[in-house]
Amino acid sequence: MSEIVFDSVSHRFGERKVLHGIDLRITERRVGIIGSNGSGKSTLARMINGLLAPTSGTVTVDGVDAAKKGARVRRKVGFVFTDPDTQIVMPTVSEDLAFSLRRTGLSKGEVAARVEETLVRFGLHEHGEHPSHLLSGGQKQLLAIGAVLIRRPEVIIADEPTTLLDLRNARVVAEALDAMDQQVIVVTHQLALLESFERVIVIDDGAVAFDGAPDAAVPAYRESVG
Ligand SMILES: Nc1ncnc2c1ncn2[C@@H]1O[C@H](COP(=O)(O)OP(=O)(O)O)[C@@H](O)[C@H]1O
Ligand SMILES: [Mg+2]
Secondary structure (H helix, E strand, O other): OOOEEEEEEEEEEOOEEEEEEEEEEEOOOEEEEEOOOOOOHHHHHHHHOOOOOOOEEEEEEOOEEOOOOHHHHHHHEEEEOOOHHHOOOOOEHHHHHHHOOOOOOOOHHHHHHHHHHHHHHOOOHHHOOOEHHHOOHHHHHHHHHHHHHOOOOOEEEEEOOOOOOOHHHHHHHHHHHHOOOOEEEEEOOOHHHHOOOOEEEEEEOOEEEEEEOHHHHHHHHHHHHO
């Protein structure tokens, strides 16, 4: 597992203080992040792979500063967004997966093999030549996850990956996350997803309100909501 460390992290957007005094050391394989809308979860998640730099403090992944060495950290840490449409860039499903491997130095044959393997893994084999935008919401999110996993990251950060999906598709995506060998950090409102997790962090008003086992985190979250 990678070691992700937040050291005295604060963040502001203009005058607005969004995170303050975040100290975390994450080494577990399955970690959930929960909290109300606007509490700072996405801000925190994005810092882990350098999509956002803290106003003060540092975030490191295995000792590498994510704000200073973003490209290096992003080779290790993949990010799945809430809306797969923001992540899908190429006209067809196979092209989109192959696009993830540009500038990796892999041969055409290696790229084709990984694309094939990813299509099969996510049940998209029959859709390789189809336009990405014609996939269902659930299939699009699986494609977006596949496009992250195809690069073989060690850590996956997923920011509300099931929020836009119906129940059935949310379950399919949750199962895909569950099946991963990688270390996974998920921001979610789908509390059932967290039952098997080792650790759940509750964010409230830009700070850590609870940090511990899922069966204790959910009551703490309910309490923080009041
Ligand atoms: N780019 C931005 N500019 C200004 N304010 C922002 C920006 N992104 C988020 N915020 C504000 O920061 C706060 C925390 O946002 P966010 O981390 O997205 O919360 P969450 O993911 O928990 O809903 C919210 O009040 C939000 O409106
Ligand atoms: Mg968010």
